[in-house]
Amino acid sequence: MSVGDTSPMCSRAGCRAGAVWRIEWRNPRIHSADRRKVWTACDEHVGYLRDFLAARDFPVQVSGLEVAGGAA
Secondary structure (H helix, E strand, O other), X not given: OOOOXXXXXXXXXXXXXXXXXXXXXXXXXXXXXXOOEEXXXXXXXXXXXXXXXXXXXXXXXXXXXXXXXXXX
């Protein structure tokens, strides 16, 4: 990616790959039901990030990431 590139990157620590997945989640102990946090993920890490959140009993929803101009 070049400087100034605004393409979403994977949220996995140390990963610099472009993201193609959107992971919406919340911590029900501190977030109200209408608040959602968003991580983005590459194909390699979507399962890891989803499982990381689900293991903590956080509500998680995974969907394809859409970027300006169409789907990623």
